[in-house]
Amino acid sequence: MKVHFIAIGGSAMHNLAIALHKKGFEVTGSDDVLFEPSASRLDKYGILPASTGWYPEKITADLDAVILGMHARTDNTELLKAQQLGIKIYSYPDYIYEQSKNKRRVVIGGSHGKTTITSMILHVLQAGGKNFDYLVGAQLDGFETMVKLTNDAPVIIIEGDEYLASPIDRRPKFHIYKADIGVISGIAWDHINVFPTFENYIDQFKIFAETIQPGGKLIYNQTDEVLEAMAGDLDAGIDRKGYTLPEYVIDNGVTSVIAGEKKYTLQVFGQHNLLNMEAARLVCLSLGISDANFYKYIASFKGAARRLELIGKNDTASIFKDFAHSPSKLTATINAVKTQFPDRELIACIELHTFSSLNEKFLSEYSGTMDNADKAIVFIDNKTFEQKKIKPYDSAVVKQAFANNNLLLFTDPAALFNYLQELQLTNANLLLMSSGNFGGIDLSVIKKKLL
Known part of the structure; x- marks a missing residue:
């Protein structure tokens, strides 16, 4: 496969480019600005553009796909050339779905906590020796890249946010993935430039829940009144599982969770992180990790970058x-x-x-x-x-x-x-x-x- 990235320097975009390169794809890309660490990481894999800028001559008829980043504009010369040639154009969430449509898809949504919940799940699955692909919005200890795509992993864990997919695809990203297991951590109005009212913003999460595949599962934060009401109004053939705060204690600045008469000392703290942990536990339970093993593994989780x-x-x-x-x-x-x-x-x-x-x-x-x-x-x-x-x-x-x-x-x-x-x-x-x-x-x- 031969793919070209328009705006390859973005956080998710350059990680997807690296993941496809490691999968054996021929990857090229362009961007008008390249910051660190994107530039160094692309250079490490030999896919850093030789110079910044947009070059429509890079768009050739033998490309299998063009992947369009949110940073690009609708009048981008490379995009116009791809449209003229009739090349298939994907947003990065579109292409993640394309690469994972035969896998079991776990999608983590919510106004807050998405990265942490996703990171917790990845940490536990890795500790449990599971084979999985992923997309996460932060660099994690023990994970070389923020995107992993393989042919053999049976499941993919996707951090799915509600912002728009691309300049020419105005759907929220998490609508595209068609989750088998969906998580919503909470709903608090954000992205006023796209969702001008709170009601319009809430609707995006309802649509996300309705995209969960038949027989699938919605895991949601019951302590969020807006979300609890929305989940109760859903008319969908899916299982719904709410979560609340676990039992915990704080001793001399250290938080421990109590489960099954055992106390597990954590390296993270805060009620929001305890709620995030419960969402991750329910996902991992659905993927074959027992509660006892979950708590044992989560005790070594140090948090995602820039999250407390x-x-x-x-x-x-x-x-x-x-x-x-x-x-x-x-x-x-x-x-x-x-x-x-x-x-x-x-x-x-x-x-x-x-x-x-x-x-x-x-x-x-x-x-x-x-x-x-x-x-x-x-x-x-x-x-x-x-x-x-x-x-x-x-x-x-x-x-x-x-x-x-x-x-x-x-x-x-x-x-x-x-x-x-x-x-x-x-x-x-x-x-x-x-x-x-x-x-x-x-x-x-x-x-x-x-x-």
């Missing part, structure tokens, strides 16, 4: 980095750290970086989300306002939206950096949350200075 990732610690302080950016993720992450370390001051900093989080109409969804932090900081890089063509707003607007008059707002990375490195981090935790990079500030310097 410990940057550093000493005897009285810790610094965490987290991917949280939406209101529900922000609340869950802050609550997790405060509950785990109730006697420590919590300094929480969120970078508003996505289109939804920067939308002034959506901003009120953050009301009360930082109330459990002792010091609350919001960072918005002025360059992000410019890039997204959004009119800047001042601290009064942010304080009103968050319903927090003591909140601090920074819009200059240098000013944020100076503030953070002057903190007195004694009997305190610093929690840094963003889907961006805080304007490029060096967190290792902050770690060295504070700890």
Whole structure:
């Protein structure tokens, strides 16, 4: 098979390119910008484009498929050439389905927790010696790539998000996979630029549940009232299995789960992660992993990259980095750290970086989300306002939206950096949350200075 990737540098795209290369496909690609680690990883496998840019001459009639990334535009010259030649054009979720339609497909959806649940499942299946393929949205310890596709694995575990498949395919990705086992971790409004109302957003999860194949199973978070109501209204020939929090204890900053009269010490913490763990347990049980083995294996799970990732610690302080950016993720992450370390001051900093989080109409969804932090900081890089063509707003607007008059707002990375490195981090935790990079500030310097 000969395939060409338009926008090969994306996180999922370059991992799919590597997976197909390892499967024996002839892979080429293009992109107008290539960041790390994508460039180095593509270069390692000999499939890094020789130069950046779009080259319609790469699109030839002997291609079996073109895979189109979300980063490309509808007027992309390579895309137009492929359409002119009548070459089959896939989004990456389309092609994942094409490569896995004869496998048992487990698809993990939800507004939050998708990556962690998927990572937990992969960790346990690997520890249990199972043969499986996968697509996950973060780099994991023990896994070379974020995508694996083989001919012989009987099952594939797919992190399936609700964002659009490609510039010319406006379906949410998780609608495409046709799950045999579907997971929904929770529903909290996001992607306002695509789903303008909460009702419209909820509909996408209902459609996802309805794409679960006959005789399949929906595993869902019963503690989410919106999701519980949606699952109850489903008219589908599938099994429905809800989950809630397991029994657990926190002792000196360490969480243990209690199951079958045994206590299993975990390396992750927070009620949101305990719920994620229960979703993963039910999936693994469906795939032949007993509960006893699940808890034994999950005890060594350290978490996915940038999901409550410990940057550093000493005897009285810790610094965490987290991917949280939406209101529900922000609340869950802050609550997790405060509950785990109730006697420590919590300094929480969120970078508003996505289109939804920067939308002034959506901003009120953050009301009360930082109330459990002792010091609350919001960072918005002025360059992000410019890039997204959004009119800047001042601290009064942010304080009103968050319903927090003591909140601090920074819009200059240098000013944020100076503030953070002057903190007195004694009997305190610093929690840094963003889907961006805080304007490029060096967190290792902050770690060295504070700890």
